Each structure stands twice: as C-alpha cells, then as structure tokens.
Amino acid sequence: MTTAEHRDARAVLTWLPAVVMTVVTVVDLTAGPGVGFLPLVSLGPAFSGLIGTWRRTAVTGAVALLLCLGLGAYDGLFDTRRGYTALASVAGVTAAGVTAAVMRGRREAELAGVRDVAEVAQRVLLRPVPRSAGPIRVAVSYTSAAAEARIGGDLYEVVASPYGVRVIVGDVQGKGLAAVETAALVLGSFREAAHEEPDLVALAARLERSVARELHGEKFVTAVLAEIHADEERVVLVDCGHPPPLLVRGDGAVEFPAPPAYALPLGLGVHGGEPPEPYEVRFAPGEQLLLYTDGVTEARDAAGCFYPLQERADLLKDPDAQAALEALREDVVRHAGGPSHDDAAMLLLRYQRG
Structure with a gap:
C-alpha cells in the first residue's frame, strides 16, 4: 500500500464511527424498533478503537451510549430487556475498544522508539x-x-x-x-x-x-x-x-x-x-x-x-x-x-x- 493509499484508508476509518452511528440512528428512527438495529450503535466505538486513541474511543462510546438511551426511550425498549441488552452491548464494546486502544498505543510508542534508534544507527552506518x-x-x-x-x-x-x-x-x-x-x-x-x-x-x-x-x-x-x-x-x-x-x-x-x-x-x-x-x-x-x-x-x-x-x-x-x-x-x-x-x-x- 502506498503512502497516499494509507492516508486515504486512515481517513475513512477516522470518519467511519460517526457515519455508522448516524446510519443506525436514521434507520432506527425511520424503520422503527422492530428492525432491531439499535445494538449496532456499538459499531461506533468498535471502529474507533481500531485507529483512535483511548480518549477518542471513550468519547465515541459515550456518544453511542447516549444515542442508545435516547433511541431506546423513543422506541419504548426499556419496558423490556431489549433496551438494557443494547446498553450492555454498547458499554461492553466501548470497554473492549478502550482497552485495545491503550494496548495499541503502547505498542506503537515502543515501535516508534525502536524505529528512531534504528534510523539513527542507519545514518551512522551509511554516513554521507x-x-x-x-x-x-x-x-x-x-x-x-x-x-x-x-x-x-x-x-x-x-x-x-x-x-x-x-x-x-x-x-x-x-x-x-x-x-x-x-x-x-x-x-x-x-x-x-x-x-x-x-x-x-x-x-x-x-x-x-x-x-x-x-x-x-x-x-x-x-x-x-x-x-x-x-x-x-x-x-x-x-x-x-x-x-x-x-x-x-x-x-x-x-x-x-x-x-x-x-x-x-x-x-x-x-x-x-x-x-x-x-x-x-x-x-x-x-x-x-x-x-x-x-x-x-x-x-x-x-x-x-x-x-x-x-x-x-x-x-x-x-x-x-x-x-x-x-x-x-x-x-x-x-x-x-x-x-x-x-x-x-x-x-x-x-x-x-x-
């Protein structure tokens, strides 16, 4: 993958959580609770955890929880277990996404350090x-x-x-x-x-x-x-x-x-x-x-x-x-x-x- 392609892929992943949550919201509002799309709000923090920091993933998860609460109340899902199941799904995926983002951040920091050392070694090796x-x-x-x-x-x-x-x-x-x-x-x-x-x-x-x-x-x-x-x-x-x-x-x-x-x-x-x-x-x-x-x-x-x-x-x-x-x-x-x-x-x- 070229550098330009890598940047394009990263830009798509950056906006994907917001797009997914927006689509789920629109579908839920137009189609009604019978479709069962509400738990898919958890895809927002899931995608955010792929490339975002743990803070960004946590914020995305909080927004997903608010959407789940609002849509669940609008659809009357909290009269049954469906609403609480959806909330639990979003909370669980958010926690997993935050954990993954923290671990990925640490690995990236370690790799960046190794690359910096290797680059310095290469410059010393192949001097001008x-x-x-x-x-x-x-x-x-x-x-x-x-x-x-x-x-x-x-x-x-x-x-x-x-x-x-x-x-x-x-x-x-x-x-x-x-x-x-x-x-x-x-x-x-x-x-x-x-x-x-x-x-x-x-x-x-x-x-x-x-x-x-x-x-x-x-x-x-x-x-x-x-x-x-x-x-x-x-x-x-x-x-x-x-x-x-x-x-x-x-x-x-x-x-x-x-x-x-x-x-x-x-x-x-x-x-x-x-x-x-x-x-x-x-x-x-x-x-x-x-x-x-x-x-x-x-x-x-x-x-x-x-x-x-x-x-x-x-x-x-x-x-x-x-x-x-x-x-x-x-x-x-x-x-x-x-x-x-x-x-x-x-x-x-x-x-x-x-």
Missing part, C-alpha cells in the same frame, strides 16, 4: 559520502524495503585512499536490523582496509575474512569494488557475485562491463571457489559509472517485467548528478507502482569534463 573526489562527482540514492523504518541491508561507501578513489556497493542477504549489523561489519572493514591494502583483490580478500569470521558461512554479501584512477582515465573493478555496473559513455552508449568470471559473494569463501579477478574499464571525462543493487534491476511492474535500466540510462543526463540519480530513483518507483519490496541503493560516479 564525499560529493566530489578530484574530477569525480558522487551522488547516492538509498531506498529501504522497510520503508517505515528506513533501514535495510544495502551498503555503499567512497574512500579517497593512497591507491585512488575506492568505492564499494553491496547487498546483504536478508533485511532489517540483522542485515544492518552485517552491513556495519562490511563497511567497517572496508573503511580500514581501503587505506591499507595495495590492490582490490587483497581488499576483497580482507573483506571475505572479516565476513566469514563473523557469519560462519550462514549469510553472504554480494559486492562490487571499484578503484578509480582519474589521471589515467581508467577504473579497476572486482565483482563478488554482484550485478555489473552501468557505464554511460560520453556519446550516450551504455555498457555493463562484466568480470571475466564471477566470484562467490563475500562470506561464502569457506565453500571454495576461485578468488575474484580484477578487470579494467576505460573511464574518461564526460562518462558516468552507476553502481547499484538488485533492488533496482529486479523491481517489477504489474506485468512482472523487470526494470529496464539500460533503456532508462538517458535519465542520467541532468547536469546535476544528484538530480539525475533522483530522477532515476523516481522512475524505478513508478515502474514498480510504489515502494520496492527490496532494498535499492545506487551510487553514481560522474567524471566531470575540464
């Missing part, structure tokens, strides 16, 4: 990346599958190291707080190793050891590492089971430079397999390199079709790198008809001319 590194301009977009909590398991980082600008974009198996913990492990190792390891293969091996030591082969992280040498107009890539980056040439041509052979994701080295092989790609002024997670390319429309990233690369033409990436993110959301069911991270590297 530098917007430029020499001639390279950087833009980032992150959308979590846990939209209300704004947390997820995708990761990214940009580090200006002695060996060039080093970048990682990765995707942790799973979602939520457990995935955030794993992402923190990978990013912590990357931020340290990026300044110490002389080449990307050694850097990937160090990340593999860190992940394997903590996760024991139970989870994994797909990742692509990039090392940009702007003065030499080239980028070195290492792919660990991750989707290949998108390269937009100066003339608008689109490529997906793939590795000679895909290595296992980080954390699965205990199962054997060949180490990742580095490969170079020309990266010249006026060109763009987009690193992303599968939450982008695997976003499906109503017909089940994946997002056509190659066909939408022209959305990256905006002179402002962040605006271009935001346009692409919005297009992914439109394609999926709403927020994605998977985390989606994108990191755009743009080689500025001049």
